[in-house]
Amino acid sequence: MNTYRSCHSIEGELFFNHLNKIGYCCMLTPNGGQPVLYENYTGELIDWDEFFKKRDEHIELMKRGSSLPACSDCLWIKNANWDKREREFRYILLNVWVKCNLFCIYCSNHKDKNVINNTKEYNLIPVIKDMLEKKIITKNTKIDIAGGEATLDRNFNELLSLLIDNGVKDININTNATIFSESIKKGIEKGVVSVISSIDSGTPKKFEFIKRKNLWNTVWQNIKEYSSGINSKIFNNSVRTKFIIIPNVNNSKKEILKFILKSKKANVSGVILNIDLHWLRQNFDDKKTMLEIIELTKYFIKISNLFDIDWQIWAHIEDLIKRYNIIESCSPIDINFIFDKNKPQKTISDYFFKLVISKFYF
Numbered sequence: 001m002n003t004y005r006s007c008h009s010i011e012g013e014l015f016f017n018h019l020n021k022i023g024y025c026c027m028l029t030p031n032g033g034q035p036v037l038y039e040n041y042t043g044e045l046i047d048w049d050e051f052f053k054k055r056d057e058h059i060e061l062m063k064r065g066s067s068l069p070a071c072s073d074c075l076w077i078k079n080a081n082w083d084k085r086e087r088e089f090r091y092i093l094l095n096v097w098v099k100c101n102l103f104c105i106y107c108s109n110h111k112d113k114n115v116i117n118n119t120k121e122y123n124l125i126p127v128i129k130d131m132l133e134k135k136i137i138t139k140n141t142k143i144d145i146a147g148g149e150a151t152l153d154r155n156f157n158e159l160l161s162l163l164i165d166n167g168v169k170d171i172n173i174n175t176n177a178t179i180f181s182e183s184i185k186k187g188i189e190k191g192v193v194s195v196i197s198s199i200d201s202g203t204p205k206k207f208e209f210i211k212r213k214n215l216w217n218t219v220w221q222n223i224k225e226y227s228s229g230i231n232s233k234i235f236n237n238s239v240r241t242k243f244i245i246i247p248n249v250n251n252s253k254k255e256i257l258k259f260i261l262k263s264k265k266a267n268v269s270g271v272i273l274n275i276d277l278h279w280l281r282q283n284f285d286d287k288k289t290m291l292e293i294i295e296l297t298k299y300f301i302k303i304s305n306l307f308d309i310d311w312q313i314w315a316h317i318e319d320l321i322k323r324y325n326i327i328e329s330c331s332p333i334d335i336n337f338i339f340d341k342n343k344p345q346k347t348i349s350d351y352f353f354k355l356v357i358s359k360f361y362f
Helices: 008-012 048-063 113-118 125-133 156-165 182-190 204-211 216-227 253-265 277-282 287-306 315-327 348-361
Strands: 002-006 013-017 021-023 036-038 078-082 091-094 142-145 170-174 193-198 239-245 270-275 311-313
Touching: 002 048, 008 013, 008 048, 036 048, 125 156, 142 156, 156 170, 156 182, 170 182, 182 193, 182 216, 193 216, 204 216, 216 239, 239 253, 239 287, 253 270, 253 287, 253 348, 270 277, 270 287, 270 315, 277 315, 287 311, 287 315, 287 348
Parallel strands: 013 091, 091 142, 142 170, 170 193, 193 239, 239 270, 270 311
Antiparallel strands: 002 078, 013 021, 021 036
């Protein structure tokens, strides 16, 4: 191992962007974020010698105390002992689809019509086959599939089968769960596929407002069906629901509470909290709302612990807290609570609250 300045994305990750770009990551920073390695990409085979040469040049740049312009304000770059880099990606995000049957109010694909009009969707199968043959993707590579709604793509089932048949054992599908997929269910039952579905609400009314369609019951029915295939003995085998905080829309304890209770009732294996990235990128100086989101994060953790459901706080909220500590350094926020999985001892009032809620909800 060598100690130098870098980040986990540059060291072993790849991001196929829905804007026909390829980069290292999907993090957003005030300076733009998301370093781009290739533009106008439409599925052609990649010269991997050129790619890894370029990656090494970027790492050498950071070793000298500099960085790519898009990375200059990123809080994830740090001095650390990095593993020797091999031609094998630890993580790949496939996010090339823009078509979707929902119209989420925070989605950039719908906010900016140029995205849908100008993005050229392409078949990933040839480049994935090439990466498997060259052992750039191996059984140790974690694959994230996102969108748009990837299950709408005509090549989705073939892509999923290709990965599974080649021994990839950690494949996560981000799906809105409006359409049930037998391929996903079979992957869950095999223990190689996990699912994340972003619900972003605790009530049908708020769901319809955010998603622009009244499919609340359909979504939860499909999530429950996916959850029935979970084998708790298999690490990668999970179905999780996600709540994206959208300031001035769903940032309330009521929505979070009902979301967690609904998730518990659907037997999901965990819940996730994130934040509207576009709001975050444009409002780093909105201290009041940032503090409210931090308090909602604490509440999310408290309720999840109370009802014994596993939780995860995504990196963008950690990024928010870190930036608040920079902006308001005289009163720093302790970010350790977002990592601490040790459940605090429940009080009598906690048990009473759980009893009352359970009686009326379950």
